[in-house]
Amino acid sequence: MEKARLAVDIGGTFTDLFLEWSGKRSSAKVLTTPRAPEEGVMTGMAEILKTSGAKPSDLGLIIHGTTLATNAIIERKGAKTALVVTEGFRDSIEIAFEHRFEQYDIFMMKPPPLVARELRFGIPERLDGRGNVLIPLDEDAVRALAPKLKAQGIEAVAIGYMHAYLDGKHERRTREILAEAMPGVSFSLSSEVSPEIREYERWSTAAANAYVQPVMDRYLGRLDEALRKLGVTCPLFLMTSGGGLAALDTARKFPIRLVESGPAGGAILAASLARRCGLDKVLSFDMGGTTAKICLIDDGEPQHSRTFEVARQYRFLKGSGLPLRIPVIEMVEIGAGGGSIAHVDSLSRVNVGPESAGAEPGPASYGRGGTEPTVTDADVVLGRLDPGYFAGGSIKLSPEKAGVAVDKAVGKPLGLARLDAAFGVSEIVEENMANAARVHAVERGKELQDRTMIAFGGAAPIHAARLAEKLGIGRVMIPSGAGVGSAVGFLMAPVAYEVVRSRYVQLDEDKFDPAFVNKLFAEMRAEAEAVVKAGAPNAKLVEVRTADMRYRGQGHEITVDLPAGDFTAASRARLVELYETGYAATFGRTIPGLGVEIMNWTLRLAAEQPPVDKAPPQPADIPSKARGSRPVYDPADQDMKDVSVYHRADLTVGSCVPGPAIIAEDETTTIVPKSFAARLTPIGALLLEKVEA
Numbered sequence: 026m027e028k029a030r031l032a033v034d035i036g037g038t039f040t041d042l043f044l045e046w047s048g049k050r051s052s053a054k055v056l057t058t059p060r061a062p063e064e065g066v067m068t069g070m071a072e073i074l075k076t077s078g079a080k081p082s083d084l085g086l087i088i089h090g091t092t093l094a095t096n097a098i099i100e101r102k103g104a105k106t107a108l109v110v111t112e113g114f115r116d117s118i119e120i121a122f123e124h125r126f127e128q129y130d131i132f133m134m135k136p137p138p139l140v141a142r143e144l145r146f147g148i149p150e151r152l153d154g155r156g157n158v159l160i161p162l163d164e165d166a167v168r169a170l171a172p173k174l175k176a177q178g179i180e181a182v183a184i185g186y187m188h189a190y191l192d193g194k195h196e197r198r199t200r201e202i203l204a205e206a207m208p209g210v211s212f213s214l215s216s217e218v219s220p221e222i223r224e225y226e227r228w229s230t231a232a233a234n235a236y237v238q239p240v241m242d243r244y245l246g247r248l249d250e251a252l253r254k255l256g257v258t259c260p261l262f263l264m265t266s267g268g269g270l271a272a273l274d275t276a277r278k279f280p281i282r283l284v285e286s287g288p289a290g291g292a293i294l295a296a297s298l299a300r301r302c303g304l305d306k307v308l309s310f311d312m313g314g315t316t317a318k319i320c321l322i323d324d325g326e327p328q329h330s331r332t333f334e335v336a337r338q339y340r341f342l343k344g345s346g347l348p349l350r351i352p353v354i355e356m357v358e359i360g361a362g363g364g365s366i367a368h369v370d371s372l373s374r375v376n377v378g379p380e381s382a383g384a385e386p387g388p389a390s391y392g393r394g395g396t397e398p399t400v401t402d403a404d405v406v407l408g409r410l411d412p413g414y415f416a417g418g419s420i421k422l423s424p425e426k427a428g429v430a431v432d433k434a435v436g437k438p439l440g441l442a443r444l445d446a447a448f449g450v451s452e453i454v455e456e457n458m459a460n461a462a463r464v465h466a467v468e469r470g471k472e473l474q475d476r477t478m479i480a481f482g483g484a485a486p487i488h489a490a491r492l493a494e495k496l497g498i499g500r501v502m503i504p505s506g507a508g509v510g511s512a513v514g515f516l517m518a519p520v521a522y523e524v525v526r527s528r529y530v531q532l533d534e535d536k537f538d539p540a541f542v543n544k545l546f547a548e549m550r551a552e553a554e555a556v557v558k559a560g561a562p563n564a565k566l567v568e569v570r571t572a573d574m575r576y577r578g579q580g581h582e583i584t585v586d587l588p589a590g591d592f593t594a595a596s597r598a599r600l601v602e603l604y605e606t607g608y609a610a611t612f613g614r615t616i617p618g619l620g621v622e623i624m625n626w627t628l629r630l631a632a633e634q635p636p637v638d639k640a641p642p643q644p645a646d647i648p649s650k651a652r653g654s655r656p657v658y659d660p661a662d663q664d665m666k667d668v669s670v671y672h673r674a675d676l677t678v679g680s681c682v683p684g685p686a687i688i689a690e691d692e693t694t695t696i697v698p699k700s701f702a703a704r705l706t707p708i709g710a711l712l713l714e715k716v717e718a
Contacts, residue, residue, distance in 0.1 A: 028085025028259070029077070032515035033066055034287050035091040037383050038314025038364050039483060040065040041509035041692075042073045045516060051077035052509045054483070054692050056420075059383070062093055063248045070255070081256035088515040090264035090286035093244055094237045098139070098284075098335050098347070103236035104180035104211070108140040109170065109199060110228065111187040112147035118228050126344030136347050138229075139236045144177060146170055148186075148199065156191035167199050171206035179207075183235035185215035185228035190527045193217065211238045218279060219350040221331075221625055222527035226350045233335070233349060234281040241280035245273060262520070262560065267329065267352030268293050269521025269631055272560045282351050284335055287511045288318040292327040292354045294514030295479040298504055300325035300637045301708060306476045308462065309356075310492065311510060312485035314364040314401075315381040319462045320356035321471055322479075328355040328469070329571075330584070331525065331627065352523040352629070357465040361458050363401040363484040364388055367431075367450040369438040377454040389430035390422040398434045400454050400484065402427035406447035407658035408665060409487055409696055414689060444658055444665070455488055459495040470610050477502060481510025486695040490684075490713055494700065501701070505709035508692020519567075520560035521631035524549040530623045531577070532597050532604075539592040545626060546570065553630035564632035573625035574604045576616055582624055583607050641707040646681035657687065657696075676705040684716070 029046035035057055042053040053073040058065040066089075074080065097103045110117065118138045127133045148167055151160035174182065182203060184196045193216025200212045213235035215227045249261060263276035266285035276283060288311060295309035299322050307322040320327050333353045334346035360379020364387065367377045377400060386394035388401040390412070404410050405427040412422035428443050436446035466473050474497040480489035486503045493501050506513045528545055530537065550568065557566060568589070573582035585607050588599065600623075605615045651669035659666040671682055673690040681704050682688060684697040688711065697703045701713045 029079045029083045030086045030516050031070075031073070031084055031088070032290070032512040033069065033087065033089045034290060034509070034512040034515065035062050035065065035089075035093065036287055036313050036315065036511075037092060037096075037381060038362070038387070040069050041512040042066075042069040043506060043509045043512040043516065044073050044077050044079065046077055046079050046083065049077065050506065052506055052512070052692060054509060056387070057383075059096070061247075062091065062244065063251050066248060067251055067255070081252075082258065084257055084259045086259055087252070087257070087261045088264060088270060088518065089248070089261060090290055090511065090515060091244075091283065092287060094241055094280050095284045095335055097237045097240045098233060101139075102240070103139065104239040105178055106140050106144065106181045106183060106232060106236045107174050107177065107179045108145045108228065108232050108235075109148055109167075109182060109184045109203075110145065111151060112149045114187065114224070115145040115147045116142070117225055118145075118232065121225055122344075124344070136345060139232050139347065140183070144179070146173070150186055150195045152186070152188040152192060152195070154188055154191075156188065162195040162198055164198070164202060167202045168206070171203055174203070174210075175207060179210060180239050181211045181213065181235040182207075183213045183215070183228070183231040185224065185231050187224060189214075189216040190220040190222055190227065193220070211235065211242070213238060218281065219525075220527065221350050221525055226332075226348045229347055230281060230349045230351060233347060234279060237280050238277075241283070242277050245277055249273065260560075264290055264515050264518060265352070265521070266333065266354065267521070267523055267629070268327065268354050268518060269523070269629075270518050270560060271520075271522070272556075275522075275556055275559075281349060284349065284351070285333065285353050288320075288356060288358065289354045290511035290514035290518065291318060291481060292320045292322070292356060292514070293518050294481065294504065294510050295320065296322050296325055296327050297514070297517045297637060298479055298502065298708075298710065299477075302502075302640045302706075304477050308473060308476045308478045308496075308498065310458075310478050310480045310485050310489060311482045312458070312480070312488060313362050313482040314484070315360070315362040315383060316358050317361040317458050317461075317482075317485075318356050318358050319458070319465055320354060321466065321469065321476075323471075329353070329629075330355040331573075331625075350525075352627075357461050359457060359461045361400070361454045363404075364399050365454060366397045366399055367403065367453070368397070368434055373439060375435060375439070375449045375453045377450055377457065388427070390424065390427035391420060392423050392426060396430060398427070398430035398450065400450060402430050403447040403450035404484075404487055406431055406443060407451065408656050408668075409658075409687070410694055411655070411670075411689060445663070448658060448660065448663075451488070451491075455491050455495060458488070458492055462492075462496055470613075473498060479504065481507040481513075483508050483693050485510075486693045486711075488696075490696060490698050490701050493713075493715075494698070499715035501713040502706075503695050503711040503713070506692075507695075508690065517634070519631040519634050520557050520564065521629060522553045522556040523627060523629040524553045525625055525627045527625050528623075532601050532621045532623065534597065537594070537597040539594060539596060542592045542626070546628060549626070549628040550630065553628055557630050557632060561632035567631050567633050569629045569631075571627045571629075572600070572623045573627075574600075574607075574621055574623050576608075576619040577622050578619070583611055584627075643704065643706055643712075644679040646704065647677065647679040649676060649680040649682050651686070655687070657685070659685070673705075673711070678705055678707050680705045
């Protein structure tokens, strides 16, 4: 009998589970348990196994994504970490970029390093920019360091030397010496975690990996033990920020690659749907309890990047966080979730987020001690959520507590009636998301108007149609299982690994050496293949290569997709052409007369996925029967109006639901405004399309 596949996604507010078994699908949504995340996972597992009728021994695969690494950095609850660097450079991670991300704020707060100055140590050693040894490693200085680290109670050590991205032999020898003297301490080498040029980002990434490694190792160990006690014998894979799966051992060694694992699953779901439905331009919209994530997907592939910031001082302000150089799916993330807290500032403006009520105490309407109004509370007041059918009825909402919180924090300070105050909260959060999407698109030279929005996450279907109207988008797709969308995406992700190398190559006719590049990629392929084959030993492998390129003299690069196959002397002109095409798409022009150079080379290797079945054509409309009605706030009339309520389980393929309407399901609720009509497609997704007035 076919084995079951289970996905588990721990979010800031909810832990989502999704199980596929013998053609049947089951899902569960339980509150996250921040103090011990594995407890929420096990509670959800008990629920979903009971619902599906599966036993622990029926599971053939578990894929897990978690926010634990991110939260440990944001809340500064990681391990006590030391940083060992080249002598004279211990302040590099505090000096950072030496730029002001908030130009006119004289009280601007820079992100404090994860490692305090007294725990950063310099060791005499030095390589030059070509990898030659200028100063040999002072091994006696390393040995003398061990007693100091022991005295400080250090649990993790990050090691980062100058130009170690070219050759990590000094870092490896330092680890050998310290590990012998300090058993039980974990080590992170910058040459292994992020072997890229620019020491600040490399050391910042290595320090972050060291900081979360003991926390993640303990958590993954506890989870693995709890699963084995339950009788689970199948392998456990972890979702990475880059959209691939990593085996447990890899995740324990490089936990920093897991920081954006949940949102990556959502982007994979949207990309799969885009390919299946033949949508070449998609805007992925994922709104959960804590944040909203927006991702652009072109030709069935999300945008990828190697830069990411975590623990921003000014949340969601670029440049105010700790930089990480890891493979990520590129998206914009803002503090706009169901749990985002609303308040009125000193200028009498309604602000929503970035602070979130999370799972504890949660929104006021949860009745778990929360008193501040959230987006969920506003939606309850506006009639968008059924108080008795939230999260499938597992959480009973209190409309009165929601209303009191909205009145106290927004209504009274502004002299607004309860409905107007709640609508103000909703409008602000939707405008915040629309603005983030516009800026994200403009920065990448993309348009939004001709895209299809794919919306998922517990809160997204409530706000998707209104957000689409603000962005000029006329089609919104709500996939099956939208409330646990990221978990659904986990089951579509391949086992994958990404390798990067910083090797400076000029694309002048007399300087380009194709043999050097071919040898470099062969080494990278071997490293990636060892990791991927461990998780998918019999799979056919798919290789994608990119390069970070720039005009000579520039300080930053753009990423360019590289052609398959070996490089030859004729490849030089093709590389220049690819770069200038990408540069023109981003900046609207090229710069004549400047040479082109490559700084970083990246190879991503993934197990080949089965081909996606194309969606059948949409049949003729079938009238749908509502289960009942309830009053919902109408922005046009600024009052509550009775709206038909449908249940998604009642709809059949071709069912047409004209707006205004509500379509309820266990994990989420879809709002269909009067300017839209919804249809159930042959793949089980709801398609909302703008109706011409």
